[in-house]
Amino acid sequence: MAQAMFRIWRGDARGGGFQDFTVQISDGMVVLDVVHQIQAEQANDLAVRWNCKAGKCGSCSAEINGHPKLMCMTRLSSLPLDRPVTVEPMRTFPLVRDLVTDVSWNYEVKKRIKPFQPRTPDAADGTWRMDQRDVDRVQEFRKCIECFLCQDVCHVLREHQLHREYIGPRFYVHTAALEMHPLDVANRLADLRGPGGLGYCNITKCCTKVCPEGIKITDNAIIPLKERVVDEFYDPVRRLFRIFRPKPQPPPAKGAPEAEPEPTRTAASSSAPR
Amino acid sequence: MRRDAWWLQPTLVFLGLGAFIVYATWAAFQGVNYAWGPYLSPLYSPLLFGPHSWFGPEPGWWPRWLVFSPALLILWAPGGFRVTCYYYRGAYYKGFWADPPNCTVREPRKTYWGERRFPLIWQNIHRYFMYLALLFLVDLFVDFVRSLRWADAAHPGRVVWGLGVGSIVLFVNWFLLSGYTLGCHSIRHLIGGGRDLLSAIPKRAQAYNCVSCLNRKHMQWAWMSLFWVAFTDFYVRMCAMGMIRDWRIF
Numbered sequence: 001m002a003q004a005m006f007r008i009w010r011g012d013a014r015g016g017g018f019q020d021f022t023v024q025i026s027d028g029m030v031v032l033d034v035v036h037q038i039q040a041e042q043a044n045d046l047a048v049r050w051n052c053k054a055g056k057c058g059s060c061s062a063e064i065n066g067h068p069k070l071m072c073m074t075r076l077s078s079l080p081l082d083r084p085v086t087v088e089p090m091r092t093f094p095l096v097r098d099l100v101t102d103v104s105w106n107y108e109v110k111k112r113i114k115p116f117q118p119r120t121p122d123a124a125d126g127t128w129r130m131d132q133r134d135v136d137r138v139q140e141f142r143k144c145i146e147c148f149l150c151q152d153v154c155h156v157l158r159e160h161q162l163h164r165e166y167i168g169p170r171f172y173v174h175t176a177a178l179e180m181h182p183l184d185v186a187n188r189l190a191d192l193r194g195p196g197g198l199g200y201c202n203i204t205k206c207c208t209k210v211c212p213e214g215i216k217i218t219d220n221a222i223i224p225l226k227e228r229v230v231d232e233f234y235d236p237v238r239r240l241f242r243i244f245r246p247k248p249q250p251p252p253a254k255g256a257p258e259a260e261p262e263p264t265r266t267a268a269s270s271s272a273p274r
Numbered sequence: 275m276r277r278d279a280w281w282l283q284p285t286l287v288f289l290g291l292g293a294f295i296v297y298a299t300w301a302a303f304q305g306v307n308y309a310w311g312p313y314l315s316p317l318y319s320p321l322l323f324g325p326h327s328w329f330g331p332e333p334g335w336w337p338r339w340l341v342f343s344p345a346l347l348i349l350w351a352p353g354g355f356r357v358t359c360y361y362y363r364g365a366y367y368k369g370f371w372a373d374p375p376n377c378t379v380r381e382p383r384k385t386y387w388g389e390r391r392f393p394l395i396w397q398n399i400h401r402y403f404m405y406l407a408l409l410f411l412v413d414l415f416v417d418f419v420r421s422l423r424w425a426d427a428a429h430p431g432r433v434v435w436g437l438g439v440g441s442i443v444l445f446v447n448w449f450l451l452s453g454y455t456l457g458c459h460s461i462r463h464l465i466g467g468g469r470d471l472l473s474a475i476p477k478r479a480q481a482y483n484c485v486s487c488l489n490r491k492h493m494q495w496a497w498m499s500l501f502w503v504a505f506t507d508f509y510v511r512m513c514a515m516g517m518i519r520d521w522r523i524f
Contacts, residue, residue, distance in 0.1 A: 210377070
């Protein structure tokens with residue numbers, strides 16, 4: 001059985017450092033397997049957050065050789081094992097202990113985003129009709145597992161710590177899912193431009209590169225949102241056109257559902273004759 | 275800390291864009307050897323002033339201290355399109371300003387404004403440069419068609435249809451620039467991406483899908499078209515200087 005050296009960050013908010021561990025490895029192992037092995041055999045108090053081991057819960061985010069990745073989805077065969085493999089916690093968020101960070105800031109940000117606001121129901125029974133093609137676009141964004149690797153890699157948060165003025169790629173994806181939803185009528189563009197800090201994004205595409213779900217965050221969420229903000233605030237010709245355009249649809253009728261529906265299910269109901 | 279060759283990508287961007295800027299600036303200031311036979315360099319097209327141009331010879335208002343070159347009158351438009359392009363922005367922020375040098379690599383400075391304030395807030399003008407770039411595509415296609423019309427040596431004053439290697443070079447230039455321009459993120463938004471109900475506008479939805487298809491390879495189109503613009507100018511320049519001989523296919 002082969003051996004490999006792992007260099008794992010140990011410590012808490014007061015300080016810490018890397019600690020080396022030599023481990024036995026075998027075919028098919030992922031980094032999380034190694035961390036568990038170390039936890040079981042060499043460092044019982046090593047703190048690590050994990051849950052599904054299948055790349056779907058987004059719990060085991062860390063930085064492996066400096067790259068934000070899910071530990072459960074990083075095979076050892078994809079890493080150069082002739083040198084120590086470094087495993088560190090996400091740098092963008094406050095450290096709790098060892099590999100565990102406090103990502104609660106993200107949940108606070110999410111609360112500030114205007115929730116789903118559907119238009120008046122299309123049918124008398126309070127339901128809507130949607131075309132599958134209109135829902136397809138936002139389905140991509142709903143693949144997000146909230147691992148926050150995109151938040152971790154974004155230099156606006158990571159390097160410049162602009163957590164108060166910038167919501168980060170994860171929440172641009174969330175906002176795009178709402179803004180582009182065929183039923184939603186809320187306008188979040190002023191929030192994006194102002195407190196959302198969309199202008200801070202300088203399109204490095206790092207968020208897209210690290211997304212374990214393969215969401216094209218920059219091309220399909222951030223840039224389309226930037227273009228919508230340009231429509232609203234920076235394009236004088238568009239502003240002129242808006243004067244002659246019909247007024248937007250009024251807010252939904254009283255009693256319309258407020259919870260965010262599952263587009264897939266709702267879309268399925270759209271197969272009814274229209 | 276990253277231990278891979280993170281510096282390679284921004285260095286290649288720096289060298290690639292830097293080489294193009296140096297060459298294009300040199301070529302633009304030459305003011306000569308930009309046309310040969312029916313061929314016209316894309317760095318000088320449309321030819322507003324100069325021999326065989328739209329508006330006649332060098333304008334009287336041109337400042338004496340500045341070398342006259344027709345390229346200087348038009349290059350701001352395609353240049354502005356590239357400078358404000360979403361792909362190039364991300365690339366040159368890394369390659370030229372280390373903002374950041376690469377993903378998860380530490381930055382050399384603490385302050386950061388992003389594109390919220392002057393001057394970078396002007397990047398939002400991209401769609402207007404895109405409108406101009408579309409006009410340039412029409413112009414470059416006309417240049418290609420003109421490159422097929424040769425002066426008839428047997429009958430002075432008449433033209434005949436013919437195809438030279440230069441025409442193929444000009445066509446490839448137009449093709450690559452079309453792939454780059456029509457895959458632009460702003461076009462993608464304006465053609466339909468800005469609408470939530472694409473199903474209500476089926477023709478635009480089809481166009482949106484086509485633009486999205488090109489957009490997926492926007493970076494590749496950007497680099498190929500950039501290289502080919504410089505190569506096309508180089509080819510025409512070499513023909514005009516007599517350094518190479520254009521091969522006439524028919």
